[in-house]
Amino acid sequence: MTSDDHVPDSPLLDEIERYYDAVPRNAARTEDFGALTLFVRKGDTGWQYYARPTLGHTGPAATAEDVRRVLERQRELGAPEAFEWVAERNPELRAAVEAAGLTVHEHPLLVLGPRDEPAPAPVLPEHVEVRVLTADAPELAEAIAVPDLAFGAPGTAIGAAGAAELAEKVARLTAEGGTARIAQRITDGLTVQAAALDAGTVVCSGQYNPVGAVGEVVGVGTLPSARRRGLGLAVTAALVAHARANGVRTVFLSASDEDVARIYRRAGFHGFATALIAEPAGTPEPAEAREPAATRA
Template identity: 35%
Template sequence: MRTPVQSFAVANLRRRPEAVATGGFVAGFDPATTSPFVNYATPLPGAEPTAADVAALVAAFRGRGLTPRLEFAPDSAPAVEPALRAAGFGTEAVHTYLVCEPGTLTVPPPSDAGFAVAVPTAEPEYAAIDAALAEAFTGESTASPEGAARLRRLQDGGGAVRYARTADGGCAGAASCSPPAVGTAEVAGIGTRPAFRRRGVGAAVTAAVAAAMFEQGAASVWLEYSGDDSRRVYERLGFTPQGTRLYLTLEE
């Protein structure tokens, strides 16, 4: 049975501080950030938007000073991509997503590379994780109190945040996972500081958040990868390819 990735995307965006439903789309906004990786939209499965529906969606973004952006699995709503293309949306990226189920997860053995996987509990830990991820994803985000607060809300709200704690109490890298919806959950924000790469950090924290979701009863977790090296890491953990997700943006 295919993982309901698109239904999950809709449910997840409805959790945003501001969720807007319009013309077969759900847009999720967080007023605390202008990041396009937080503020974006997705179609309802099977949506068949008109030109007016797309225009209304664009207006919801423009009215907030944001670039219109969508993430979705195109096979779940075949009529959406042509409607967006007709309005001028261009391709930002196309990603394959990988899925893991409880029976396929392979947890790596404890590391001898000088770190241990930990659950953050205090504000300095969340700040250190946010800073480490900003370093890992250079140019995509900057460390901020709002970023640390989002991580805390994720952990406290039924999701999972795990980090690789170094011997001196620092953060070598981290991963997070959304709270489950429609039986699945998205693993995201997997990042390792450059000085700690190729030591098993990404594999350890990814397996930890996946295991945490399975303990909560999720039937699956899924993620997207950024290159062949990371794909191989995730496949060794028990993730397998299942479909693609399309990212479209409407520039000025």
């Protein structure tokens, strides 16, 4: 943690843990492994889930053998061999997953709490518009595709991917049903999608997923050719403003690294904990520590 970060407090961690347990349940069923809970997607399409520490578990901590049991079940299901948790809440789990042969990635967890004021949205050129999209917005497919391209070229440097790559990605995601899935989540109130449009084309987008008074910002990504224009900050500000206007008081997110975390601190977020993801050795480190419940961005 940096000097501007807050020391994790138990009520906030409790709130985030309840959120993490609740948010997959609209699209996944659970399997009980004692100290661990495996979330398994319903049906054959949509986001593949992970295992997490069991909410409210009071028995013995998870062991390497418990982790291996979950891994075996994930292999049976054809699901990713993945675990996610908050280091400050379940510090003992790291040793267990590493003993089971997994590699752990660390990601800053940042929050904008009920008493925190978000920073003002950045000023953008007149031809750039940021707005929250409806389920039937014609720009929705582009908004879903842009983060896919963004996280395919991690970092903040300007990249080559632009309009041609965006059109190709839109066609693929639409054919695979990704656009329809997000549209349904928007209709159901499970996801809020915001986008920055430059001359009518989406150049940055992101989501937040609300559960009661808590929401997680996920999948904020800028088209690589449009980076370093303040678009990610503008989209994040729009998501936070929408969340606050609709009763979400605690907004949090996980960043891929400290460079990205610094961008979110400019939006008013502060660090409070560390998100951990465990996967088999050799698995590429994800560009985002946590990703949308409906789509990986």
